[in-house]
Amino acid sequence: MKLSQRISSVPPSATIAITMRAKELLSSGVDVVSFGAGEPDFDTPQFIKDATVKALQSGDTKYGPKSAMALKEAIAAKLQRDNNLSCQANQVVVTIGAKHAIELLCQVLLDPGDKVLVPSPYWVSYPEMIKLAGGETVILPATRDSGFKITPDQIRDNSEGAKALILNSPCNPTGVTYTPEELAEIARAVLETDLIVISDEIYEKLIYGDTRFVSFAALDPRLPERTITVNGLSKSFAMTGWRLGWLAGPADVVDGVRRLMSHQTTNPVSFAQAGALAAYTDPQAGEIIEQMRLEFEKRGLHMAQRLGAIDGVECVEPTGAFYVFPDVSAHYGRTLGGVEITGSMDLAKVALESSNVAVVPGAPFGEDKCIRLSFATSMDQIDKGLDRLAELMG
Ligand code: PMP
Ligand code: GLU
Numbered sequence: 565m566k567l568s569q570r571i572s573s574v575p576p577s578a579t580i581a582i583t584m585r586a587k588e589l590l591s592s593g594v595d596v597v598s599f600g601a602g603e604p605d606f607d608t609p610q611f612i613k614d615a616t617v618k619a620l621q622s623g624d625t626k627y628g629p630k631s632a633m634a635l636k637e638a639i640a641a642k643l644q645r646d647n648n649l650s651c652q653a654n655q656v657v658v659t660i661g662a663k664h665a666i667e668l669l670c671q672v673l674l675d676p677g678d679k680v681l682v683p684s685p686y687w688v689s690y691p692e693m694i695k696l697a698g699g700e701t702v703i704l705p706a707t708r709d710s711g712f713k714i715t716p717d718q719i720r721d722n723s724e725g726a727k728a729l730i731l732n733s734p735c736n737p738t739g740v741t742y743t744p745e746e747l748a749e750i751a752r753a754v755l756e757t758d759l760i761v762i763s764d765e766i767y768e769k770l771i772y773g774d775t776r777f778v779s780f781a782a783l784d785p786r787l788p789e790r791t792i793t794v795n796g797l798s799k800s801f802a803m804t805g806w807r808l809g810w811l812a813g814p815a816d817v818v819d820g821v822r823r824l825m826s827h828q829t830t831n832p833v834s835f836a837q838a839g840a841l842a843a844y845t846d847p848q849a850g851e852i853i854e855q856m857r858l859e860f861e862k863r864g865l866h867m868a869q870r871l872g873a874i875d876g877v878e879c880v881e882p883t884g885a886f887y888v889f890p891d892v893s894a895h896y897g898r899t900l901g902g903v904e905i906t907g908s909m910d911l912a913k914v915a916l917e918s919s920n921v922a923v924v925p926g927a928p929f930g931e932d933k934c935i936r937l938s939f940a941t942s943m944d945q946i947d948k949g950l951d952r953l954a955e956l957m958g
Pocket of ligand 1 (some may be wrong): 602735
């Protein structure tokens with residue numbers, strides 16, 4: 565059948581493809597170590613499951629779930645408490661994952677040809693979502709030498725004629741978090757322009773070392789009127805399968821998002837929202853999140869150190885999220901596992917096929933010199949996978 569031009573030019577998500585392939589191999593009995601998945605290996609905390617089951621049992625099974633307003637209020641309270649951001653519950657929209665929130669925003673904000681500034685390396689789905697909305701991605705390159713961070717001048721130099729900027733700190737795929745001072749400099753540059761900012765803060769709770777998280781919109785009182793904050797439960801609460809995210813922003817944007825969603829998906833799963841309400845209101849949450857964060861921090865440092873010890877691998881220590889993004893380009897041109905390695909796609913393919921280690925190639929994130937490894941897996945798996953990679957690339 566002839567598909568639309570719109571969808572014909574969209575490749576599958578590389579992160580989802582690798583994650584699914586690794587899960588498939590595992591379930592068919594292959595001993596694969598997966599560094600592919602961008603999802604916590606922890607289970608969803610029990611108190612969240614309990615609240616959900618209770619809602620389901622008590623008949624919270626209709627459109628516009630019983631907890632809808634309470635959840636929006638809880639998110640507004642969370643923004644005040646954690647992020648120093650004042651916002652009304654009616655400025656919040658609960659979506660089917662943060663991915664859906666960003667997709668909705670692209671559809672609501674962009675007209676054909678509108679330019680969106682995207683720092684690179686970037687999360688694979690941003691350029692595709694921009695393209696699907698008819699927009700155009702303008703890459704702001706950041707290299708390993710600049711710590712994978714853009715400078716405020718890159719915003720100044722590229723803002724003319726651009727409509728929006730997508731920020732993602734902590735960053736997928738680099739594992740890099742901007743300091744509050746660096747973000748304040750970026751905010752200053754943004755305020756010299758007319759740019760709207762989509763601040764993807766999904767990794768907010770996963771911050772390491774002495775790095776501190778700040779919400780972009782909280783950096784200046786003029787920012788909330790031009791910033792949409794995106795966040796969700798997938799990463800902070802180990803709830804990837806629940807598909808729950810949200811956005812908070814100016815009333816006109818929220819109104820547009822609501823109108824679109826009313827024709828598109830209506831609302832996220834009713835009873836799952838009762839679980840989200842528990843996640844944002846139950847006092848147990850803080851301690852549980854902190855336990856997961858501490859564990860990720862240990863694993864991330866260990867993984868970065870072990871990767872850095874492999875010849876020809878350069879790895880920046882992660883300051884956030886659960887990814888490292890080592891430069892492996894010194895191996896390009898070599899033959900590994902019987903294959904001549906010309907770039908990150910080849911390396912990821914050989915790692916999976918000849919060493920049973922799933923990693924995501926850097927190319928779909930905009931940086932072919934690198935590969936992405938997720939450390940959202942156990943220390944034993946990390947050591948096992950890195951032994952295999954060290955042998956492959958040694
Ligand atoms: N933003 C970034 C940077 C991500 O890595 C992800 C991956 N899950 C998302 C948004 C979407 O998350 P979800 O849809 O699971 O909330
Ligand atoms: N965001 C995660 C990742 O990058 C999960 C997969 C996805 O949503 O793309 O691996």
